[in-house]
Amino acid sequence: MKTIREDIKSGSFKRVYLLYGEEGYLRNQYRDLLIQALVPDGDTMNFTRFSGKDVDEHEILSQAETLPFFAERRVILVENSGFFRRKSERMEEYVDHLPEYLVMIFVEDDIDKRNRLYKLIQKKGHVAEFAAQTEETLTRWVLTRMTKEGKKITRRDMGHFLDMTGTDMANISSELEKLLSYTMGREVITTQDIDAVCAPQITNQIFDMIRAVTEHQQKKALDYYYDLLALKEAPMRILYLLARQYNQLLQVKSLAAEGVPNREIAPKVGMPPFAVSRSLGLCRNYTVSQLEKIVREFVQVEEDVKTGRLDDKLSVEMMIVKWSR
Numbered sequence: 001m002k003t004i005r006e007d008i009k010s011g012s013f014k015r016v017y018l019l020y021g022e023e024g025y026l027r028n029q030y031r032d033l034l035i036q037a038l039v040p041d042g043d044t045m046n047f048t049r050f051s052g053k054d055v056d057e058h059e060i061l062s063q064a065e066t067l068p069f070f071a072e073r074r075v076i077l078v079e080n081s082g083f084f085r086r087k088s089e090r091m092e093e094y095v096d097h098l099p100e101y102l103v104m105i106f107v108e109d110d111i112d113k114r115n116r117l118y119k120l121i122q123k124k125g126h127v128a129e130f131a132a133q134t135e136e137t138l139t140r141w142v143l144t145r146m147t148k149e150g151k152k153i154t155r156r157d158m159g160h161f162l163d164m165t166g167t168d169m170a171n172i173s174s175e176l177e178k179l180l181s182y183t184m185g186r187e188v189i190t191t192q193d194i195d196a197v198c199a200p201q202i203t204n205q206i207f208d209m210i211r212a213v214t215e216h217q218q219k220k221a222l223d224y225y226y227d228l229l230a231l232k233e234a235p236m237r238i239l240y241l242l243a244r245q246y247n248q249l250l251q252v253k254s255l256a257a258e259g260v261p262n263r264e265i266a267p268k269v270g271m272p273p274f275a276v277s278r279s280l281g282l283c284r285n286y287t288v289s290q291l292e293k294i295v296r297e298f299v300q301v302e303e304d305v306k307t308g309r310l311d312d313k314l315s316v317e318m319m320i321v322k323w324s325r
Contacts, residue, residue: 003126004030008037013073014125015098018118020084020108021130025169030128031077031107038075038103045069053082061094068101077105084111084118095120132167132270141169142176146189149180153189161194163278166201175199202233206241207278209320210249214285218324225316235312236305242319243298250291252276253283294323 007013017034019027039047046068050060060078068074083091083106095117098104104125111118121127133141139158146153153161161179165172175198182197183189205224212221228238248269255265262276269276283291301319304310310318 001026001030001128001130004034004128007126008033011037013038013103015100015102016095016104016106016121016125018084018106018108018111018121018125018127019130020106020111020127022109022132023130023169024109025173026133027107027130030130031105034105035075035077038073040071043071046071046073047075047077049077049079050081051079053080055081057088057090061090064094064099064102064104073101073103075103075105077107079107080109081106084108084115086115088117092117092120095124098124133169134266135162135167138162138167138169138172142172145176146180150187151180151183151189152187157189157191157194160191161189161198164194164198164200164204166203168201171201202228203241203245206238206245210242210245211282213320213324214282216324218321221320221324222317225320229313235316236302239298239302239305239312239316239319242316243295243302246291246294246298249279249283249286250288250295252279253286253288253291256280256283257288 004017019031021027035047048063050056055078060076064074064076066074095104106121113119118127139162142158142161143153161175162172165175178197179189179193183193205228209221209224212218212224225238229235248271251269252265255268256262260268262280265276271279286294298319301310301315305312305315
């Protein structure tokens with residue numbers, strides 16, 4: 001990110017950029033900053049955007065070979081193409097010998113670092129990863145925006161807000177706008193304000209469901225499930241998220257047992273530090289072998305649903321009832 005900012009400031013750009021990672025809000029911000037710096041307003045002649053896994057590689061290269069029209073450079077943006085998850089000899093060969101007038105920007109959700117195109121861009125241009133931000137970074141970001149609006153919030157309520165919104169910056173931004181509008185005319189944002197206007201992420205509702213299962217509150221756990229169904233969440237998606245949460249609990253408990261600190265567990269498991277602390281509380285209710293058994297059962301249940309041996313809605317109910325007894 002620092003390199004991109006420096007390139008924009010100096011006006012000296014790489015021939016090729018790759019922006020990737022799960023934090024789409026930041027990734028798209030830097031994509032737009034690059035394009036704004038590279039392409040004069042309204043210059044549709046020298047800027048082309050391609051998107052999707054079915055993009056025509058031949059068409060991309062054909063556009064790349066077209067000289068800029070009364071401009072210094074031609075800019076090509078390629079998004080979510082899948083080039084970094086498969087072999088693409090023509091694209092690899094082209095990126096290895098880019099013309100001086102061309103700047104290519106690749107934007108991807110996910111990549112394979114063993115991919116030759118990825119390695120070429122590392123060598124020939126710049127690769128920027130936009131990973132999920134830490135709780136500390138998100139807190140600073142939200143506080144900066146609140147301060148500009150003359151708002152105050154306690155650390156506890158800030159934790160509650162991030163608990164509700166999750167770590168996706170686009171969702172945080174959207175929920176923050178609602179919260180700022182709701183508290184217009186007041187200085188302090190409270191828990192009651194957050195609960196009144198912020199919609200909890202499905203992953204938080206899944207966690208609450210698991211908490212209810214862990215505490216043997218069967219009716220409460222089933223109520224969470226029926227609420228999600230009423231919100232049109234697919235049973236298979238709920239099953240997948242439940243399985244993922246239990247798998248994360250298993251990883252957290254195993255790593256904690258090895259003496260790994262919370263701040264090091266977070267990136268290994270793929271969750272923010274505050275979520276690790278929350279998960280450790282649930283882990284105390286299980287042994288490692290119990291969690292391993294639950295994870296294996298989720299794998300089997302998912303297989304049974306996919307092969308038609310079990311109804312998708314019933315599969316989730318079955319797992320909730322079994323483990324909340």
